[in-house]
Amino acid sequence: MTMPGFRVIRPSSVDEAVRVLADNGPEAMVIAGGTDVVPNLQMRLFAPRVLVDIKGIGELRGITCNDRVGLRMGALTTLTEIAEWKFVERCFPVLGSAVRSVAGPLQRNMGTIGGNLCLETRCLWYNQSEFWRQSLGGCLKKQGDVCHVAPGGQRCWAVWSGDSAPALLTVEAELEIAGPGGRRRIPLAEFYRNDGMNRIALGRGELVVAVHVPVSSAFRRGVYRKLRVRDSIDYPLAGVAVAMKVDGQGICRAARVALAAVNPAPQLVHAAAERLEGKRYSAELVEEIAHEAIRTAKPLTTSASTPVYRRDMVRLFTRRALEELWQTRRGNGEKRAG
Amino acid sequence: MTKELIRLKVNGETHELAIAPNKLLLDVLREDLGLTGSKRGCDDSSCGCCTVLIDGMPMLSCVALATSYQDAEITTVEGLARDGELDPVQEAFMSWGGAQCGFCTPGFLMTTHALLEKNPDPTLDQVREALASNICRCTGYTQIYESVLAAAQKIREKRKNEIAISK
CATH class of the missing domain: 1.10.150.120 ([2Fe-2S]-binding domain)
Structure with missing residues (x-):
């Protein structure tokens, strides 16, 4: 496939990037690692006039972490850098588990955390060449007026296919966003709109600058389980992230469960937090939460596996993750957090 | 599209090239520099045939804009052998x-x-x-x-x- 034509602007500061993005509005697109944007450009899913290459902005790089402000990852931090960060397993095991599952090592060397959190939603009917799409008259999301997943509906169901977002939801991450009006910070959960066509809450001229994780959610045990056809490279067909804190008596002190690739947004299973807190392990309780997870999941025919199978795997993964975290010392938050 | 003058350091040699801003690193290597060792397989970052080293880190040149890597040391398979001796x-x-x-x-x-x-x-x-x-x-x-x-x-x-x- 070939690339469409565009101009490339390479700002050297966040202020400059914001100015360029604000000036060009919907005509501009941000590129960092390129692993998501470039194939989509080649498929003509986007037609930006200006590509804003932010890789030269030093301020967007690097990980800092201390016990006062918690973890801050610049948007350009690569997934490899996070996977290899020496404290990830000790402080935020769910994040390590999730980033290690993204695509393969070469994609992780290029792909950034900012990019992974702003990933384009995916659908079998959308992520295809222009020729392929046009033979069907396009779809709701692109060049058409019919959704092939839910014909008759006016909503796009393209799925959220990033792995790091559900993990970061389970540790209550926040996003730092720069825009023409200055900087703002929002909970990651408010960033996602659960709309396949309009997936994230970024206004004109806005740029994700960093991800913050509060100290209060450090040392939770955690794991991310991912369904895919191959054990490498593939996007998730379903994903379950679980983070929990268990005290010395085996009582759950905090727990979050979040899902990927079964909705247009990464989604917290809201019932999990309240129903698990203060409880001891029981098989019935775990099954109940697994059931809540499949009530949150709305898998449709957007992906290379059936909705029924993906829903079953959400239930299985949730149950196994909770069993594993509750009954073993994996994630080893125990010793430090007490 | 207006071409842009860029500088690329490949296998230890610096090249000045006039290329279109949308040109991918893989295409610059293959077409402009004649380094056809790196291959286009899948064209969407999922096969690894186009892997080159960028500052020592293996990356996929089929999803890299050439203009983005002007300050980097790029190594292709042609640069592996040293002084006539295979790696x-x-x-x-x-x-x-x-x-x-x-x-x-x-x-x-x-x-x-x-x-x-x-x-x-x-x-x-x-x-x-x-x-x-x-x-x-x-x-x-x-x-x-x-x-x-x-x-x-x-x-x-x-x-x-x-x-x-x-x-």
Whole structure:
């Protein structure tokens, strides 16, 4: 496939990037690692006039972490850098588990955390060449007026296919966003709109600058389980992230469960937090939460596996993750957090 | 589209090139510099045939805009051999049948080279993990993994000898 034509602007500061993005509005697109944007450009899913290459902005790089402000990852931090960060397993095991599952090592060397959190939603009917799409008259999301997943509906169901977002939801991450009006910070959960066509809450001229994780959610045990056809490279067909804190008596002190690739947004299973807190392990309780997870999941025919199978795997993964975290010392938050 | 004048450092040599801003690094290497070792396989960052080293880190040149890597040291498979002598990784792939049709081989060589620079004594699991982004349709991977482990051993022996000589 070939690339469409565009101009490339390479700002050297966040202020400059914001100015360029604000000036060009919907005509501009941000590129960092390129692993998501470039194939989509080649498929003509986007037609930006200006590509804003932010890789030269030093301020967007690097990980800092201390016990006062918690973890801050610049948007350009690569997934490899996070996977290899020496404290990830000790402080935020769910994040390590999730980033290690993204695509393969070469994609992780290029792909950034900012990019992974702003990933384009995916659908079998959308992520295809222009020729392929046009033979069907396009779809709701692109060049058409019919959704092939839910014909008759006016909503796009393209799925959220990033792995790091559900993990970061389970540790209550926040996003730092720069825009023409200055900087703002929002909970990651408010960033996602659960709309396949309009997936994230970024206004004109806005740029994700960093991800913050509060100290209060450090040392939770955690794991991310991912369904895919191959054990490498593939996007998730379903994903379950679980983070929990268990005290010395085996009582759950905090727990979050979040899902990927079964909705247009990464989604917290809201019932999990309240129903698990203060409880001891029981098989019935775990099954109940697994059931809540499949009530949150709305898998449709957007992906290379059936909705029924993906829903079953959400239930299985949730149950196994909770069993594993509750009954073993994996994630080893125990010793430090007490 | 107006071309842009860029500077690229490839295999130790700096080139000044006038290229379209939407040109991918893989195409600049193949078309403008004649370095056709790096291959276009999948065209969407999922096969690893286009792997080159960017500042020592293996990356996919089919999703990299050439203009973005002007300050980087780029190494392609053509830059692996030094002074007419093959890299130990290349030799091992030859001796252990790590290449059949050869299309994916440059990508495997680059990823392997980077792995062994970082870890000259990898376990089989570490090799499998490091090569998980590279796809081969011929070998079934077994010979590739054997080649990588053989290359690792060769590199360790070579280093041991160098240390012995310098003592």
